[in-house]
Amino acid sequence: MSGRAGIVIVGASLAGLRGAEALRRGGYEGPLTLVGDEPYRPYDRPPLSKHVLAGELAADATALPQLLPLRARWRLGSPATGLDRNAKIVRLADGSSLAYDTLLVATGARARRWPGEAEFAGIFTIRGRDEAADLRAALARDPRSVLIVGGGLIGCEAASCCRDLGLPVTLVDPNPTPLARALGTLVGGTLAARMRAAGVDLRPGTQVRALEGEAGQVCRARLADGGSIAADLVIVALGAVRDTGWLSEGGLAADAGGLTCDGACRALTRMGVPDPNIFAAGDVARWPNPLYGGRLIAVEHWGNAVEQAAHAARNMLNPADPQPYAHLPAFWSSQFGLNIKMVGLADGADSVAIVQGSRAAGRFLAVYGREGRTIAAVSFDEARWLPAYAERIAAGAAFPPIHDATDQPAIETRPPGFPPPRPFPASRGRVPEAAHA
């Protein structure tokens, strides 16, 4: 860490910023450079699909607070395009290059785009500030009808905002219910009912085959089941692709699913050996999570970006004493008047049980089990008890983990209803079916 080139952080969003802060807080005094592909200082993304779309908050009012002076060089608006590990250099789009002693990869992910999107106006994605601002402007122009492609978190939150704005909304998703991959269809069914009650035209179990336009403007979607939907505004919410393109020549174990790391946040080469000078954090990092049996996991949630960046920074400053990163993934969402919070990863669960409240009352807590262990919990308007369940998930407690709770129904274990596992993550430019599947 004593080299003159210092530390370079590629990625100037939440993980990059919190990583930089953790380095300074940890006593790092050397040169520090942050590279960002957007021209903006770090901003917060969760409000983009909520308050910004609703028009309650301007997209440029989302700047993240900087918790301490960073004394950093900012290279914003010039994405990294390549990595030379032998020369220890990052190449930037403006033709310049940056030398590093230690590198933190925090490039995150970008929205998966609709192939051929440029053909028609009226097709949007939500990931960055500009995308959210463009979509907000389009929503404010009173589109006749909105089509949302994809029933994941972003698609559902966008649907909620559009309904709040009074716009007709159709949501198409190949799974039987929204959020099926995160929550399973049993819990997802509760959300589906809520969405329908809020006036969303929910089309589960089908896919958009093609988007059609007139005079350069999107006007219709053709569905795989033969039907069609009129829409002059389309929100493509098909998940994210990890931003690893710039690493393709670097000899690291990177693909559209992320940059593979060891347990201590160090990037692995294609030979499976950690590069002691390259670390990764946030959405882009895929690492063996000890809480999930060492499964390679990339977590696209806010809390992980903060925690993993701090952890990577700690390991960067203490190379002789790398500590493993164990993280219990967690996310929250607000949509359709609901506060949804989840801890743990439910996919792979073989059972689910409502352990407090009831689905009928619209306020409940469900836990997920796999082979007799508790692996995840989700709350609908019932988040207060979640810390108790998080503790037990981290400890690998038996399923179901808590008996004799207040407001506990007779516990009934049921199949959670997860769609079959997704094939290897599709890379950019593949046909949309692969993205959906």
Place this chain on the structure above:
Amino acid sequence: MPEDALFAEVLDPGNRADPYPIYARLRRTPVARQRDGAYVVSTHAAIRSLLFDPRLSSEDLPPSRRPRTGNPLKDWLLNPIRNRVANAHRPLIFRDPPEHDTLRGFVMSEFTIARVNGLHGRVAALVDGLIEACRGRDTVCLVDDLSYPLPVAVICDLLGVPEQDEPQFHAWATRLATALEPDARRDEEARRETVATFDAIADYMRALIRRKRRQPGDDMLSGLARRDRPGMGEVDLIATAVLLLVAGHETTVNLITNGMLTLLRHPDELGRLRADPERAPQVIEELLRYEPPVHFRTRKALGDIAVAGTTIPKGAPIVLLFAAGNRDPERFPEPDRFDPDRTDIQHFGFGGGLHYCVGAPLARIEAEIALVALCRRLRDPRLLADPPPYRPGASLRGPENLGIRIGGIL
């Protein structure tokens, strides 16, 4: 003193002025069984874990004790109904989900941040008037002169209780607050007195609610009394209103009085707050840790609960000793030092989890305005007696009164 009698020591009024050495001894056994079968929890980690444990019930009052009919079948049919009726008389701090959540939701929908923030000017004017009334005197009796009348006026204002009815409430509220102390529940006479007080205050509330329904104002009680509140019956509504009134009477009094006592014991901190009122939020947070208005609350275990190496058996009463957790050296460096400059200060001054204090934002505003004004306007304040005399309560703990000699009002 044997370990299983330490909580009896906490309850002993002789230890009211300084219970902290007993808390330190209790913390050596984070979950300590007492002779009466209650489990006292005193470390920060164990309290925190239990606050988020859904197996803790707040319905720790005994089920209704009406005479049996003599007919077992009838008893079997009637007792659950009676228990339900008795339950509805309990305010939400003694209720569990889902009823608790429903009632709390209604309270929160009225106890809005906007409404609380809107009280700023009113609180400042009240504080000014109360301090001004001390002009010309050389001593201030803080509880009588300010700590008590301020929150009372504010909560009456907020709820929409007519000012002239306030004195009547004083005795009722004090009586009901002592009912929160563990001793009071075991004493049959005290229990009867509490029931009689509750009947009196309930009758008053019932009449007031009727008036609010006829002529709604923009106060909280008018809002709560709206008829579109499924899950909140007439009895629930009365219990909720009484709770808000009592809670508003008895806790903020302690926060302000303990606060001034602590500042007078730390004159450098008093001087810093006088010079820089912006420090008030930090001072209040540290006060909530260092001298909280509520020292403990009780719960009941709905199942066997393993915590900090001890299994609390199903049905056992649990005492969450917040004030001991606030002084846990495992959690706070130098816990017995009053230090408003702490940055890491997750205290239990307002409890935590499901029953976290609904009035926390209001208490903060009242204490900030009152303490800043007292520091700035009392000239040369000095304690007349240290320690001051304390009220009997061990849970809602605070001085009976706080005599302060002053060199005038600025």
